[in-house]
Amino acid sequence: MRRLLLTLLLLGSGLAHAGELPETDWLDLMPLSDQKALEAMPEIDHNSPEAQGTFTDKGGLKQSKGLPAVMYSTKTVAAMNGKNIRIGGYPVPLETDAKGRSTLFFLVPYPGACIHVPPPPPNQLVLVRYPKGLKLDDIYTPLWVTGTLRVENVNNDLADAAYALDAGKVRVVKESDL
Template sequence: MMKFFLSARIGIFVAIAGMLFYPTTYAEDIEAPGYQEIEWTQLMPEEDLAALLNPPDYLAGIEDGSQEDSVEAFGNQEFDNEATNRFQQALTSTQVVKTFENKPIRIPGFIVPLESSESQMVTEFFIVPYFGACIHMPPPPPNQIIYVSIEQGVELESLYDPFWFEGTLAIDTTENAMGTAAYRLEHVNVQPYEG
C-alpha cells in the first residue's frame, strides 16, 4: 500500500512552506536575463495554498502504514467539514495561476523521468518541487508539476540532483501514470542547481 499521510504531508508541506532546501536569495541577484524567477507556491492559487497549509487535525492521528494511510482511503472519503473537503480538493487541484501563461520563468526543481532516448537522455519529464515526488511518495498537486518535452534530452545522473529550469510557461494539462501536470515548460534551458 502506498504510504501517504506521513511521508506525503512531510514532502508536500515542506515544499510548499518554503522549499527549505533552497537558500533565500533576491531574484535580482540570480535571475537570468529575461526570466522571472519564481517559487513553487506562486504556481498555486491562494485558496489551494491556504487549504494545504491548514491540514485536518485528524491526519496526525492516522497510524503510519495503516489502511487509512493511503491516497485511495483519503480520496474516496466524503467529509462534512468544508475545510477538510477543501484540503482534499487542493491535493488534486488543476487550478492554475493564469498570469504566468506564456511568461518566461526560472524555477528550481527535480526531474521525474517519463521517457528516455536510446542514448539514455531524458526527453520527457516532470519538474517537481521536491525529490522523490511521484516515485517514492504520491505526486504533488497537478499545479505543482510542470511537464517538459525536450528533443535533445537532459542527462540525469540521480533523481536527487536539483536543477534550474528556464523557459516559457504554458497552461496545459498533461496526464501520465506518474502524475498529472497542470503546466508545461517550452523552449527549455536546464542547468545544475547551484545555490
C-alpha cells in the same frame, strides 16, 4: 550533508546568475485559495502500498481517493500562461532519447515527490519538454529549468500536471548558485 544543504537552499535562494531570469517560486503556480487550503490541511497518512515500494499497474503514484480536494487541484494562475520562467526542482524522468538523455520529465518541488505518497497536486507538477535532452544520473539532483510555461492539463500514468514547460535551458544547480 551537502545535498541536504542544496535541497534546503534551492527553493528559497531566489539568486540568479548574470543573464538568468529571477527564480519563479512554486507557490506562484498555485492560486491563493489553494495555498490557504494547503496550510489548513490535516496530516497525511503515508501508510499505503506505495510507501512500501509496491505500485499498482498504473504506477501507483496518482492521488489516492479521500484526500482533501486541494491535493487534486488543477486550478492554475492564468497570469503564468505563456510566461518565460526559471524554476528550480527535481526531475521525474518519463522519456529518454537514443543516447539515454531525458527529453520529457516531470519537475517537482521537492526531492522524491513522486516516490513518496501522495504526490504534489497537479498544479505543483510541471511537465518539461526538453528535446536537447539532459543526462540524469540522480533524481535527487536539483535542476534549474528555464523556458515558456503553459497552462496545460497533462494526464500521464505516473501523475497528472496542470502545467507544461517548453524548456530552452536545463542545468544542474551548483553550490555557486546558492
